[in-house]
Amino acid sequence: MSEQKHCHDLIETLSDYVDGNLNPVLCEELERHLRECPNCRIVVNTLRKTIELYQKEAQEETLPDDVRERLFRRLDLTSFLK
Amino acid sequence: MNKSPVDEALSLDALRAGDRNEFARLVDLFSGRIYRLALQITGNTQDAEDVLQETFLKAFHALPGFEGRSSLSTWLYRIAVNEALMILRRQKVQFSLAEDNESNDEEKTEALQLVDWCCLPEDELQSTETRRVLEEAIQRLSPALRVVFLLRDVEGLSVKDTADSLGITESAVKVRLLRARLRLREELSAYFSERMEK
Numbered sequence A: 001m002s003e004q005k006h007c008h009d010l011i012e013t014l015s016d017y018v019d020g021n022l023n024p025v026l027c028e029e030l031e032r033h034l035r036e037c038p039n040c041r042i043v044v045n046t047l048r049k050t051i052e053l054y055q056k057e058a059q060e061e062t063l064p065d066d067v068r069e070r071l072f073r074r075l076d077l078t079s080f081l082k
Numbered sequence B: 001m002n003k004s005p006v007d008e009a010l011s012l013d014a015l016r017a018g019d020r021n022e023f024a025r026l027v028d029l030f031s032g033r034i035y036r037l038a039l040q041i042t043g044n045t046q047d048a049e050d051v052l053q054e055t056f057l058k059a060f061h062a063l064p065g066f067e068g069r070s071s072l073s074t075w076l077y078r079i080a081v082n083e084a085l086m087i088l089r090r091q092k093v094q095f096s097l098a099e100d101n102e103s104n105d106e107e108k109t110e111a112l113q114l115v116d117w118c119c120l121p122e123d124e125l126q127s128t129e130t131r132r133v134l135e136e137a138i139q140r141l142s143p144a145l146r147v148v149f150l151l152r153d154v155e156g157l158s159v160k161d162t163a164d165s166l167g168i169t170e171s172a173v174k175v176r177l178l179r180a181r182l183r184l185r186e187e188l189s190a191y192f193s194e195r196m197e198k
């Protein structure tokens, strides 16, 4: 089997791998491959970074004050608006 | 059931009994997350606000019957996702959460972009333009992939809670999560590799 075929097969395991949920046997196989394959290392690193960027972006967003005010009014909770 | 620390702080008994003060606390704890989720599913602030309001209206009426089999957050997400998807359907966005498009997706699983952009400076990675690119990339995902990515990776739900919120199997969650993540990675890689050439 060519190197590329191997990379293609392993891509199916990447999600579980970055979540730390990959079973030990596959994990060892993948890590052995990663040591030898710079391309797959890039895919793993940029995959992690992609998720991280979306998480960071989400943390910065808060509910706008006017949206909160209208929500409380609609829910009849205006006395709890601070 | 797994309970997040946020859930623990609320009194389920008070919520079930219709306690307004406790309900106001629930709203303040979750409204930011629900709004953000709704905004990313619908892609529109007015729709997101409608989803937000409907979600808490429905939650208030349904709370007396809430059995606590899932965590409060999972339960709220499920209501919000349903509301948001209903809006998409009304707008005639064709999709199905149950659809099995794995075979269609198979060919697109390949990683094509092999530029290592992880080392770009943080201010580049979090610039206003990057945020716009992130936003556009996620809007290009099909709703079925998008909601899975949002619940699991952005809101941090477990695979099981994501599956419960959407009424799909855990293996469907995993398949879609991988597809969504790889596609977003491709899009970001294409964008950042251009930035690196400059």
Ligand SMILES: [Zn+2]
Pocket: A006, A007, A033, A037, A039, A040, A041
């Ligand atoms: Zn490889």
